[in-house]
Amino acid sequence: MKIIILGAGVIGVTSAWYLAKAGHEVTVIDRQSGPALETSFANAGEISPGYSSPWAAPGIPQKAAKWLFMKRAPLIIQPMFDAATIRWMWSMLMNCNYSAYHTNKGRMVRIADYSRDCLIALRGETGIDYDHRELGTLQVFRTQKQMDGVGKDTEVLTEGGVPFEVLDPAGCARIEPGIDTSKIVGGLRLPQDETGDCFIFTNALATRCEALGVKFIFDTAMTGLRREGERIVALETSKGDYEADAFVCALGSYSPAFLKPLSLDVPVYPVKGYSITVPIVDEARAPMSTVMDETYKIAITRLGSRIRVGGMAEIAGFSKELPATRQETLTFSVEDLFGGAGDQSQAKFWSGLRPMTPDGTPVIGATRYSNLWLNTGHGTLGWTMSCGSGRVLADLISGIKPEIETSDLSLNRYG
Template identity: 65%
Template structure:
């Protein structure tokens, strides 16, 4: 089939790669001059299936109120009126029950674990290099309350067969020697030994080159305007360079996906959660992290990427505002210097922000839509890098009409449809290609 993928971030590029490997003729369209120049450019760098958890969780509403008064808050909600933001927050609150959290986390871990296996296959098959390390993730607790609360997550990990280790302070220092000077500030940690790290930008650009070698055509610098509907299907996509026709279309536009789908009557609950990062050159490797350390108090990831430290985190609800806040930078600097003081040269740090496409239940939207030849791969929130390879494989299998290797029915858009709408959507489904 002839397939158009809309978006050239890590999700769009991995989708194109898997679709091309499945034998399809693929074109990728993106407004940027190259791949991975938006949300995939400077994320936290962690590939953490075991840390896959929805932001909507029991106790989060009360925590959010407390965070609002913290100097280094992990969550910032800008007061500007925004109906989409208000609607999203109410949907997110509806997922804060224990029952919803268990369901959402379980399916997120399922997809993320599968994704790590798919990434391993890509790495083995291609030899692609992206400052990767396979040395685990350490979730660091600064209080006994945080350590005690980890029990809920370990239950889900145990049920999912995900290896983990609960560590005392000595165990944390053995795993991450650079924490030695911060030993008095921590009480323990949860280590996920199979988690990985890597530079998402390097990976995406490298995979785009490999995909081009398989025949994928990349059309960069092209603005996507709208999808053109014809007889219950998508006939073409209208761009700044004219119409592009195909047998099937994949929307992988992250936070911008809802705008493209809205004229079709599809209400996709994806809202941008603005995140920040700094990238710091290492000056003392003995003080630097070995892999990824999650600072649980500030919800910040501190990751080793070759000769650099990537520090990323926070969630700011500010619509599509991409301005850089010095206050947020101070939070990132505080976290890394408090735990790994003197490891890097902060005077040479680069500061970045991007928009993470969040769903109210935390799970991405992967698979079919009510239109037979329109597919989604979007809404990965803070876990796009973690879930990219697996989401792309699931997407390619669904588009190709093959059985998926993991349960995928609960990953699709249909979970946001009411009963009657879901039934009508099933009735409208037709084969993608005649």
């Protein structure tokens, strides 16, 4: 079957890999000059199935109200009153209850765990390298209140069969020797989590896709999908029309606007995140893997000879501004916990638009158009869920029963 994938981020490229492995003729089209140049470019670098939880959770509205007044707030809401923002935020609030949280987390963990297995298999098959480490994730707590509340997290982890360790400051230092233990009261470690550079991975996998016959077309603006009845017949672009047997939309935050002319309502919103990348100048002080700063919701990750510091959630539409105050928050977190490990004078500041659904679960599967498929809405977990999502989609398109349950992942769950 001839298949066109819209978008060359990590989701589009992993989809291409598994579809090509299934024997399909695949073309990937993107407006950028190469793979992974938008949301996949400089994310936090963590592959964390154990932390796959929806942002919409019990107690979040109360916490969000407090965060708005923090100097270094993990959540920033810009004054916006457009219908899309209000509708998405309202839908997210409606998911902030125990029943919805349990359902949504179950879906997310299912995909994330499967994706980890798919990544391990892919890495074994290809020998692909992307500055990856398999040393787990350490979530550190700065206050006793945070530490006392760890029971809620461990209960969920136990229920899901996820290994974990609750550590005192000395235990945290055994895992992360460079951390300043005077700033923390303890931590929660998930030893099965991994780290890696999503940009390097996506580009390396794209090269392997080309070896399988996948064609990449870059610097191409996509303007619409032409349909005949309930079937898509062509992708319209700045370089002409491309016909295919099937089409996959992996456009992240840009999926809703692109699909709106087809009367498809995809509840994905761009939640802005930030990162800095700094070179390591003191190995003894540098992190070994990923450290999650619970107070500021910031991930500090070792990527080869660099430190990637990423986090925050900003509701600001499609703004790509880089306010200095956001960089200051990232710098403060890493310097407070790993002071002097990186050269902040060489920090590269970046922002990306995470495609978030109100329930946290990505949208993977068919649409009411017989040959149009979706693989979008992964939020902060696109890197974590990428391989599993690509494999699931390839199986569905190929008429193969996926190895995990997928009936509740499609657009149909929103009615």
